[in-house]
Amino acid sequence: MGKRMTVKEKNKELAKQGQQLKSYGLVLRVYPTKEQEGLINRTFGCTRFIFNNYLSTRQEYYKGEAKTLSVGKYKKDFLVPMKSLEEHSFLKEVDKFALEVACENVEDAYIRFFKGQNRYPTFKSKRTAKKSYTTKMTNNNIAVCGLSSIKIPKLGKVSMAKVKSKRNKEIISKIELGQVRILKATISQKSSKYYVSLTLEEIVTLVKPLDIDTVASAKVVGVDLGIKTFATIHDGSKTEFVDKAKYIKESEKKLAQLQRRLSKKQKDSQNFKKAKHKVADLQLHIANQRKDFAHKLSTQLANENQVVILETLNIKGMVKNKKLSKAISDAGWYQFITFLKYKLKWQGKYLVQIDRWYASSKLCSNCNEKHVTLTLNERQWVCSHCGSVHDRDENAAINIRNYGLQILGLEAVA
Numbered sequence: 262m263g264k265r266m267t268v269k270e271k272n273k274e275l276a277k278q279g280q281q282l283k284s285y286g287l288v289l290r291v292y293p294t295k296e297q298e299g300l301i302n303r304t305f306g307c308t309r310f311i312f313n314n315y316l317s318t319r320q321e322y323y324k325g326e327a328k329t330l331s332v333g334k335y336k337k338d339f340l341v342p343m344k345s346l347e348e349h350s351f352l353k354e355v356d357k358f359a360l361e362v363a364c365e366n367v368e369d370a371y372i373r374f375f376k377g378q379n380r381y382p383t384f385k386s387k388r389t390a391k392k393s394y395t396t397k398m399t400n401n402n403i404a405v406c407g408l409s410s411i412k413i414p415k416l417g418k419v420s421m422a423k424v425k426s427k428r429n430k431e432i433i434s435k436i437e438l439g440q441v442r443i444l445k446a447t448i449s450q451k452s453s454k455y456y457v458s459l460t461l462e463e464i465v466t467l468v469k470p471l472d473i474d475t476v477a478s479a480k481v482v483g484v485d486l487g488i489k490t491f492a493t494i495h496d497g498s499k500t501e502f503v504d505k506a507k508y509i510k511e512s513e514k515k516l517a518q519l520q521r522r523l524s525k526k527q528k529d530s531q532n533f534k535k536a537k538h539k540v541a542d543l544q545l546h547i548a549n550q551r552k553d554f555a556h557k558l559s560t561q562l563a564n565e566n567q568v569v570i571l572e573t574l575n576i577k578g579m580v581k582n583k584k585l586s587k588a589i590s591d592a593g594w595y596q597f598i599t600f601l602k603y604k605l606k607w608q609g610k611y612l613v614q615i616d617r618w619y620a621s622s623k624l625c626s627n628c629n630e631k632h633v634t635l636t637l638n639e640r641q642w643v644c645s646h647c648g649s650v651h652d653r654d655e656n657a658a659i660n661i662r663n664y665g666l667q668i669l670g671l672e673a674v675a
């Protein structure tokens with residue numbers, strides 16, 4: 262078997278033929294039978310068991326040998342012998358690829374830790390760990406069967422919820438035609454619902470990055486992300502204020518109401534459990550609505566512009582501030598930026614992220630005077646230097662756009 266090529270290497274090869282890889286995901290709601298549900302739940306348990314086992318074995322091994330226990334060695338010297346033991350026979354019942362991925366997840370956690378991206382890997386507990394496992398595509402063991410079901414290793418055909426969106430229907434037909442390849446499938450349970458998330462790969466025509474000198478100034482926008490107004494978008498002449506969708510606000514109101522009711526119920530009573538379930542269901546629904554909203558806005562921004570300028574968000578740092586933390590994690594900025602980034606890239610367009618210390622909200626966009634005493638609550642203010650009247654968010658969006666243009670070496674058009 263040849264060495265697995267990285268995406269970068271594959272793209273280098275593909276570029277010679279004017280092509281490139283496009284990776285994306287597809288999430289499908291599924292309805293497993295009782296029997297399939299049982300097996301899915303046992304696989305959650307087995308993958309968690311293997312993750313913990315490799316982690317502890319690796320730690321012990323390091324103490325003894327002063328060497329790293331590689332994934333390959335763990336699989337060969339520990340996993341395979343363990344599976345043949347009577348007491349671990351449950352491991353043979355579940356998808357072997359899922360167990361392999363569990364091992365690889367430990368390795369990945371270490372790699373991210375050494376890169377400083379993560380904390381030291383910790384054991385997964387039954388109570389708190391996410392209910393999910395991932396399996397890999399090998400010899401068509403994962404396949405969509407029209408719009409009705411999906412084939413998953415060991416589970417067989419699992420019924421799918423009706424596929425409504427045009428995008429998802431298109432992707433499924435492309436998978437069936439062999440134009441899109443399935444790389445992985447993650448089976449998960451959230452609240453009482455089951456999902457299959459596919460990681461997909463498609464070969465598309467190579468998109469050359471836009472020549473930055475040909476960028477039209479009107480197609481460069483500065484975007485200020487906020488809590489009150491989700492996004493304030495300025496294109497050099499006009500400003501658009503995008504509020505969080507009404508349907509999300511309504512759901513959030515309903516959630517607050519349900520949470521209030523929950524807090525009044527006696528803990529561990531039957532009514533408490535019922536109410537808790539309702540809250541979890543609605544939280545999931547809101548997460549989907551936010552994702553939907555992030556998709557719509559990022560698609561629109563990427564289609565209508567050539568360069569989008571944003572401030573770098575230090576979400577981790579900000580979330581430490583308890584008062585702001587809930588509002589920020591609810592806002593869904595991170596997801597929005599992730600979507601926007603790849604949607605622009607697919608079209609050869611640019612996302613510019615500027616230094617968050619650049620005082621975008623405290624600088625007068627007209628005369629550049631800095632107003633250090635400006636607080637978060639002042640939505641409107643007057644520049645004491647030039648007399649301009651500013652809307653806080655609009656002024657920030659203008660500044661962000663100007664600063665981005667400066668970085669790109671383009672002329673700012675006020």
Ligand SMILES: [Zn+2]
Pocket residue numbers: 625626627628629630644645646647648649
């Ligand atoms: Zn001013």
